[in-house]
Amino acid sequence: MNSLLQLKGNFEQASSNLKPGSPNLPAGKTVEVIHLEKLRNHLKELRRFWSKESLFSGALISGYYNKVAAKSNRMKGLLSKGSITANSSIVGARFTNAESPKHIITHYVALEIIDESIDRLNECIEILNEKFNGRISDDIIKKINKKQIMFTSSKIAKTNFLKVIVDAFYIEKFDVLVDDIELKDESIVTIYKTDVKATKVMEKLGISLQFARVMDDTTILLRPDELGILKQKAPYLISMAVSDIAELTKDDFNFCNDTAITIPSPNNEPIIGVIDTMFDENVYFSEWVEFKNMLPEEISLAPSDYKHGTAVASIIVDGPASNPHMDDGCGRFRVRHFGVAAGNQFSSFAILRDINEIILSNRDIKVWNLSLGSKLEINRNFISPEAAILDGIQYENDVIFVIAGTNKESNEKQQKAIGSPADSINSLVVNSVDFENHPASYTRKGPVLSFFTKPDISYYGGDGKNFMRVCTPTGEAFVRGTSFAAPWIARKISYLIDILGLSREVAKALIINAATGWSKQEFDSSLIGHGIVPMKIDDVIQCPEDEIQFILSGVSEKYDTYNYNIPVPVSKDKHPFIAKATLCYFPCCSRNQGVDYTNTELDIQFGRLTGDGIKPIDNNYQSSKVECFTWEEDARKLFRKWDNVKHIREILKKSNRAKKCYD
Structure with a gap:
């Protein structure tokens, strides 16, 4: 086995030299006066509506796009005035419910901004009628930009005129968005x-x-x-x-005769934080667990409230003792356990407050396990409050959450989307597979917000005839569920961070990269994520003799961040290898932006240097059997770039040949 290499050195940084082009329509497209008139009338109606409302001084206006709109295609001429841009007024974004979704973007603007937009539309209507026979095409706009057709108007600048025309092409209508919400609980x-x-x-x-x-x-x-x-x-x-009242997903417990297990006293082993149901302080490994009940004193607890949390802690502390066939080589871990839920229901709002307090009061803990999850499916248009809190915590603090991917119940036969907080973008979300590497029968599926890959990875959680052994307050039990796959990954992450001293970004990338292979992916990523993590930690930090595995880490400070000094083998002026790469980062997120949730995009290109740049590796590793998104191609490409985990790889084939080394 070859050891992991850490490449030192500084990343080069460069500002963007890209300049925005002149506004134009897609090739062969036109905009007609009748559509401009329709948009103007929408805004007039909205102006009248909001002038009668008194809750606040401005107006909430939603633009309904005709596609999933790249940020370069979003409004620039309408809902703008002077230095106030339409982009700065965005307060929400979602998709329509159609099979091929379209953007609905909501703005909060002053009434004078609506007036300005109505005026601009009036001026554009007048110009189109007087000079362009009521319609304008991309060819005409090109000629205007090249000054082959002279644009003269005392009422609207040429740039604003073109921006409004392009806006009108992408906007179907303006309206007030009202969602039909039916909720019976708090x-x-x-x-x-x-x-x-x-x-x-x-x-x-x-x-x-x-x-x-x-x-x-x-x-x-x-x-x-x-x-x-x-x-x-x-x-x-x-x-x-x-x-607010979330019902916990259920994990199967089958109890068996207790077998005596002993454990030495803890020394200076790493501490993993656990946020779960209660912990029973009478179990054999209780000396390894520091427990705090976060619930109010008036809440009475039943014996069943200690079952799940104790079982999760038993895996983190001493999982291989009960499951020697799953010995990961990570050793034992101490646990700081916080009980935040009892029974089958919990208050999300209360847990949100608890989690913030817990993390801020325990800054020495880098790795947190959260195996609680909701039975309800996530919403396709926004991140859950729980996940948003976790994403914010991980952006602001040097911590990582390992989260269970939630379970279907045995009587649920249809596919079911994952439940919160497994929609957390920055967390490492874990689904389950059986010991034959097939998705578990209780597996729920992603993606999140229709495009983020969740779960991130999968691991063994027990299924079929092969359950997992855990310790509970009433003795040993056989269990299955994503709740019991996640703690094994938390052990590995803690080993990489707390024992090897790697950063959380590198640790997450190593775990995900280890789950990937060199062949086409057999199962849909919405079920197993990027793949199944190897059982042994050595298979994460080492690689076979015919592979070289290395890590690069740094901070992206400017538009371009790059490293062209990666030592790869050259033989007879050729590169005798295929390659794969995994990029991980923890972006700032904004829940109020809806589907446009992450604020930062990092892309990765990896390949051979040519005289003109990089010839990137082939990235066609998805099997033709794997489910694809139903979106049009440009939408898939557009939003894949916002995913904060990016994996690219070439496929190992019998026909692979060495590649030319460019000068």
């Missing part, structure tokens, strides 16, 4: 960000909110009657809402 509600805080807006509606029911300026906890008032008086305010 609900975590996020309202659109305006110039008035959520508490003040609710006060105007007759809803009084105490501090304990306010998460931030836009996220609040409402009772069913209060949600009814909001829906009746100001339904347009609701950006997203989810039930």
